[in-house]
Amino acid sequence: MKPSVVAIEPNGYFCSDCAVRGSAVCSSLDAAELREFEHLGRHVHFTAGETVFSEEDITTSFYNVLDGVMRLYKLLPDGRRQIVGFALPGDFLGMNISGRHNFSADAIGAVTVCQFAKVPFGRFIEDRPQLLRRINELAIRELSQARDHMVLLGRRSADEKVATFLLGWRQRLLALRGSLDTVPLPMSRQDIADYLGLTIETVSRTFTKLERHGAIEIIYGGIRLLDPARVEALAAA
Amino acid sequence: MKPSVVAIEPNGYFCSDCAVRGSAVCSSLDAAELREFEHLGRHVHFTAGETVFSEEDITTSFYNVLDGVMRLYKLLPDGRRQIVGFALPGDFLGMNISGRHNFSADAIGAVTVCQFAKVPFGRFIEDRPQLLRRINELAIRELSQARDHMVLLGRRSADEKVATFLLGWRQRLLALRGSLDTVPLPMSRQDIADYLGLTIETVSRTFTKLERHGAIEIIYGGIRLLDPARVEALAAA
DNA sequence: AAAGGCGATTGACCAAGATCAATTTTGGCG
DNA sequence: CGCCAAAATTGATCTTGGTCAATCGCCTTT
Numbered sequence: 001m002k003p004s005v006v007a008i009e010p011n012g013y014f015c016s017d018c019a020v021r022g023s024a025v026c027s028s029l030d031a032a033e034l035r036e037f038e039h040l041g042r043h044v045h046f047t048a049g050e051t052v053f054s055e056e057d058i059t060t061s062f063y064n065v066l067d068g069v070m071r072l073y074k075l076l077p078d079g080r081r082q083i084v085g086f087a088l089p090g091d092f093l094g095m096n097i098s099g100r101h102n103f104s105a106d107a108i109g110a111v112t113v114c115q116f117a118k119v120p121f122g123r124f125i126e127d128r129p130q131l132l133r134r135i136n137e138l139a140i141r142e143l144s145q146a147r148d149h150m151v152l153l154g155r156r157s158a159d160e161k162v163a164t165f166l167l168g169w170r171q172r173l174l175a176l177r178g179s180l181d182t183v184p185l186p187m188s189r190q191d192i193a194d195y196l197g198l199t200i201e202t203v204s205r206t207f208t209k210l211e212r213h214g215a216i217e218i219i220y221g222g223i224r225l226l227d228p229a230r231v232e233a234l235a236a237a
Numbered sequence: 238m239k240p241s242v243v244a245i246e247p248n249g250y251f252c253s254d255c256a257v258r259g260s261a262v263c264s265s266l267d268a269a270e271l272r273e274f275e276h277l278g279r280h281v282h283f284t285a286g287e288t289v290f291s292e293e294d295i296t297t298s299f300y301n302v303l304d305g306v307m308r309l310y311k312l313l314p315d316g317r318r319q320i321v322g323f324a325l326p327g328d329f330l331g332m333n334i335s336g337r338h339n340f341s342a343d344a345i346g347a348v349t350v351c352q353f354a355k356v357p358f359g360r361f362i363e364d365r366p367q368l369l370r371r372i373n374e375l376a377i378r379e380l381s382q383a384r385d386h387m388v389l390l391g392r393r394s395a396d397e398k399v400a401t402f403l404l405g406w407r408q409r410l411l412a413l414r415g416s417l418d419t420v421p422l423p424m425s426r427q428d429i430a431d432y433l434g435l436t437i438e439t440v441s442r443t444f445t446k447l448e449r450h451g452a453i454e455i456i457y458g459g460i461r462l463l464d465p466a467r468v469e470a471l472a473a474a
Numbered sequence: 475a476a477a478g479g480c481g482a483t484t485g486a487c488c489a490a491g492a493t494c495a496a497t498t499t500t501g502g503c504g
Numbered sequence: 505c506g507c508c509a510a511a512a513t514t515g516a517t518c519t520t521g522g523t524c525a526a527t528c529g530c531c532t533t534t
């Protein structure tokens with residue numbers, strides 16, 4: 001919940017060994033640049049439920065997710081929450097133009113990030129258009145995902161929302177880890193509901209319905225996709 | 238509807254005189270660069286209802302809106318539509334990483350754009366990090382707006398949606414044209430509904446309700462904001 | 475000036491999903 | 505191993521917004 005003390009590793013790691021080397025912002029850097037870049041970031045660990053940064057906080061750092069899952073969300077004054085995305089390894093967080101974060105980010109389970117102080121990172125980008133281009137690419141990709149999510153939120157039924165979420169989430173994990181027999185769902189039902197613009201009860205009922213129809217099997221911490229075609233049919237509608 | 242013949246102006250205009258000079262992508266260019274840039278764009282006119290580009294079209298151009306209003310939208314296979322935004326003068330369209338547009342864009346009323354062929358524009362950016370930085374800035378701003386819109390779509394009631402839309406739209410026009418006594422709404426009720434994830438009937442009823450409460454007055458082609466405080470209270474909720 | 479047509483409004487009714495309220499399941503922990 | 509707390513599920517009922525169906529009003533066209 002509150003940002004408690006976090007472990008900060010000494011810089012005894014190398015970008016070249018990084019798990020997200022290929023997919024993260026730093027994929028645009030060559031070996032020489034990478035060595036310089038190494039001094040900018042430091043690994044920081046967060047435990048389940050910890051907040052990495054909050055909406056309206058002044059941005060002092062950028063983050064590269066290395067391990068774990070984060071929920072990115074916005075709150076209305078009365079407490080209603082909309083999760084605007086889940087961040088996975090390789091995702092880059094903290095870009096904004098107002099100088100403040102425009103959403104909050106919590107760790108779901110244990111998370112490791114590569115944290116960059118804003119100013120030196122900004123200076124490093126300064127004369128490396130490659131890196132800027134990479135950041136731009138990531139922003140544009142996210143924008144496209146955001147628009148897809150608007151369609152989901154504004155125009156799809158509960159069944160379609162849940163089915164689309166399961167397939168999309170599986171797809172992201174597949175891209176990250178290769179094949180999966182089960183689809184882990186580290187986030188709570190409430191998180192899923194707040195991501196899909198539904199209530200927890202509707203999410204739960206929809207899961208149960210999918211299971212009754214033999215499309216999925218609900219297991220601890222995730223689901224098993226028994227009949228992907230059926231789920232896809234539901235998602236397409 | 239279908240892209241009919243459009244008038245293309247000869248290059249008898251100057252970027253330095255451009256109506257959106259200060260706010261558009263080109264605001265990052267100096268006088269010398271601007272003169273070179275001038276040769277890249279050409280003004281193109283569209284009439285009401287014409288499609289400027291469609292989702293899944295291969296991207297061959299970027300567009301800078303000079304005049305008029307466009308609706309940006311995505312369609313589901315069964316025809317449901319989600320409007321992901323309205324474009325106004327100064328907005329830059331066409332960025333993507335897949336090489337295809339990820340939404341469609343129609344003119345609402347008459348529209349003039351400054352159109353850039355993708356390849357020469359890309360080359361021009363190549364050695365002008367300033368311009369790239371500006372484009373990045375615009376993408377990040379849009380991303381922030383997209384997230385706000387997700388909250389609206391996923392977590393707000395019909396009344397809140399409509400009130401928020403009216404205030405937000407007014408705000409954009411204010412920034413563009415200075416003070417307004419009335420708020421013009423060039424888009425149809427259906428467009429508003431598809432932007433807010435509602436039906437046309439709900440939008441209409443909500444407008445009527447706001448009018449009965451003395452918050453707005455519905456006039457031809459727009460509304461008059463009689464009681465901004467009341468509308469803001471509704472929007473905040 | 476009359477007519478036609480399209481977009482907007484209004485009303486009656488309906489249903490998807492929310493809300494309220496128990497249970498049940500699960501996992502952590504003594 | 506058994507208890508407690510939190511999360512998830514399930515059921516009953518309600519509400520918001522959607523659907524279906526006229527009707528209205530305004531603008532354009534002849």
